[in-house]
Amino acid sequence: MFRTALRNVLAHRGRLLMTTLAVLLGTGFMTGTMIFSDSIHQAANNSRSKDFTGISVQVADDTAGLPSSARQNSTKSSARLTEATVRRIAALPGVAGTRAEVSGTAAIADKNGNMIGDIMRSTGANFVPDAAGNDARYPMLQGRGPHTATEVALDRGTVEKAGYRLGDTVRIAANGPAISVTLTGVFSSDAPAVRSGNPLALLDTQGARRVLSLAPDQYSSIDVTAAPGTSETALLHAVTPLVPGGNQFRVETGAQLAAQQAERLAQSGRSLATMLTTAAGISLFIGIFLIANTFTMLVAQRTRQLALLRAIGAGRSQVTRSVLIEALLVGLSGSAAGLLLGIGIGAALAAGVKSLDADLPRAGVVITPTTVLITLLVGTLVTVLSAALPALRACRIPPVAALSSGEQPATHRSLFLRNVLGSLTTAGGLGLVVLGSTERGATARLPLMAGALLAVLGIVQLLPLLSRPVIALARPPLARLCGTPGSLAALNAIRNPRRTASTAAALTIGLTLVTAMTVIGASVSDAIDRAVTQEMTADYVVTTLTGTLDPSIATSVAHAPGVVASSPVTDVEWSIAGERTEAKGLDADSADQLVRPNMSQGAATALKRGQILVDSSFASRHGLAVGSTVTVAAPHGTGIRLTVGGVFAPSRMLAPVLLPGGVVAAHQPYAPAQQILVKGANGATPAFKQALKDATGRSPVVEVENKQNLRDGFDRTITFALNLLYALLVMSLLVAALGVVNTLAMAVFERRRELGLLRAIGLDRGGVKRMVRLESVLISVFGAAIGMAFGVFLAWAAGTTMTVTLPELRTVLPYPKLLLMLLAAVLVGLAAAQWPARRAARLDVLDSITAD
Amino acid sequence: MVMDAMTTTTYAAAARARGLHKVYGEGETRVLALDDVSVEFPRGEFAAIMGPSGSGKSTLMHCMAGLDSVTSGSATIGDVELVGMKDKQLTRLRRDRIGFIFQAFNLMPTLTAMENITLPGDIAGRKPDRDWLARVVDAVGLADRLKHRPGQLSGGQQQRVACARALAGKPEIIFADEPTGNLDSHAGAEVLALLGSCVRDFGQSVVMVTHDPVAAAHADRVVFLADGRIVDELRTPTADSVLDRMRRLDRVG
């Protein structure tokens, strides 16, 4: 029987090719997405991870180096980890070694004063040399480690990015002003963060303290290694009493640290993971779809063949077995090849995404056993199921009936059940989406996502029903534009709604997702754009990458040449009118030159009179209008009475309440500014920007950004997500194209007689080709259009839930991009029709007429 | 324009073949389907081509209608030579100057009867001649079925729609390959009567391939084919006289 199956596989090369290709592409697509997803995830985790091997117990001072104000806020005592602490711990029995660290976030400037890499993952630390002058953690590749407070060693990646050579001057900064140090060495590191491309600067211990603003005898952490035979917990108990400051410092075992890190990574990577899992899920769905679809297409041909086998005397169980073995062969070999293809796709995707955004962590190709297992299992199982089920059903038909059926008619099995189920699912899904859209913020997410998924499933079910009216709508214009071929193409496209639907479905699913994300992205960009361009009249915003600004920076900016107006912006959280709310303090005299809130009542100049401005939603919550008085409670003062001088439209750039700078200074004097708004005499010019950079000591952590930079900063995350999705779109287009080729090839084969008739009564080859191509385009555009329409709806629903965090948000349709997607669908249709159209045009007229 | 040609060049035949040869295959499988056939179908004539199965009737029709290439010889429609034409020209010629009725599968299943009737004109992008169309539809007697699709029509009705389609374009000549081959005798008679009225009432030229003597008896003239050669001809035939000739042919063959 195995031989019969094998012979059967080999005897029908065309079918074999089609099905294997379907399995190959289906699984490849799926595997590629999974591998890509795992790789990105791994890379993201690596870049955020620390290596805790060799650390049995760690004592850490998380506040070391923070500005005094923040320190006061978070701690009562001012104990420090010092050399004395280290010595006491080292003297404990069971301690094999200690390593006292000075480390923290620090920015390293390139030759132009711009920061290298991402501030959140850029680190400065102390070099801890042994007697020979080496630090085992950081083997030197070139030069030597830092010996004095003015020397530095950098990791190889950073040196390469910046193009530094030994002996060059490097500027490094954390919270304070930048300091200049000399590059004495280049090292390599096994630390995952460094390996994934994050900068690390090693200074001598004093130098590190200077950059990170630590006291001259202070450490930020002490790593303790246990001697053999001493457990981490035992050591923890021994170390804890020696640590000063009560429970001011963290004292944890290596195991605890690793566990916490895993937890933290899982938390921080959650949204990325959700996105990638969704992508993988969708690819799985589309992959299964393609395979099942291809087999459904071929079942007609198949049925007759099996009947023939039965007619010439093969037993039912024999036929069944041969079918199963055949499917197994195709499924296994197809998914094995798909696995290889998927590895290629995954690697290409990772490389592609990386090339779009150089600051992304470097990604290796991660192939997990789960991926391999799922690929082989899904590929084989889906193949066997979708090949075997219809074939087995066919076996139950008496052979003679199957053989004599002649022309295979379009199955007119009732769509009733499918339509009812589809309608219910769609209605339920849409209901959930609408319900979700009435919620605000995070609570909306679950109903929205579940609803979207449900509705997509429902819509796919309803595609056959939708195909008739939608495509019928296209017939008159198509007939006018393309004549008879156009008209016939439209009729052909709805001849077998089931088939048209399953062909279009891959596009529908792909485009729903991509359209939704594109529209959301465009809407968010638009909202930010409007906020930035309309509500901000400042030319530059000065910020530090660490978040808070030293008051000295505000003063130097104010005195920089060319500054017309400048104001520090201080974020505070006060209780205003009984509600604990975010408020921004602005310099009362210059605020009206730097921000332009969209005022509905009063004027922004009210700040000059010591009055406050509130946004309309805050005003309506508390029944406030111009002239109302509110009671304010601040850290230094309660029962402060302030007058409302104006009401403005809620804005992402501003806070619900704007306060005169003087009021903030009076009631929370230590509050640091987060940014400084600056207006120049000649607007935003490179020279003015340089003047501001110079005034702030050309520190790599001080950023001087214009409006465009601000917009780009917001856009970056959106763009990244969209790029991921576009990669997905490209693949779903590929898969869809294969489906279309399938459908059309079948159609041309089945309709060869009428093609012959058309040729006989005067339709030329070009006309036949046009007809097939147009049908193909119709099917793909139909699928795409339904997906896009639903995607826009989803984007609207998601958009309304986001107005909490982005009040300016309104749904914006990026027509050029949407048009481009539609165009892509047209191209897929055209490309997929290429071969079937050629075949149709080449059909011999007489053969076709006389065929039976 | 076609009508003009009809009236001005009265003597030009609607279709003509001269020394037509058609060879299928090569070497051992070589078949000489047409062997030096010369025949002329004048305007306004209802001609039938008869002969035993495999005698080359369909081949002759296909070659003269520009559906198949000839090995040697000449074939003309009106005063246009078909031999040597490119596929595109042949297609246009079939569309504009020839009407076709095949034995089966004459109609596009997706189009209504009316759409099928106007299909060649639609392909050409011509505006339909309403009055003419009304006359044609009236003649085939399907005025109440025009919105139906082929699947909803009987075999005879389908063939009548095919006749209407052939007539609608006012072609130089209508070729019908066994148009009654799949019909019962009653429906067949209707179709034959219709073909006859094409010639008598509409001044068309019709060439019909058949192997049914009763069908052939409707024609003005019957041309007999055997082994790819024209072997006989009969004017104003009756079913009996045709049958008689056929028997003689068989005996000779």
Ligand SMILES: Nc1ncnc2c1ncn2[C@@H]1O[C@H](COP(=O)(O)OP(=O)(O)O)[C@@H](O)[C@H]1O
């Ligand atoms: N496409 C073809 N290839 C080879 N031989 C053919 C082909 N078409 C017809 N023939 C042969 O040509 C001869 C005439 O066929 P045909 O014109 O169909 O006869 P008729 O229509 O009179 O039955 C037959 O011997 C037939 O076998």
Ligand SMILES: [Mg+2]
């Ligand atoms: Mg024949």
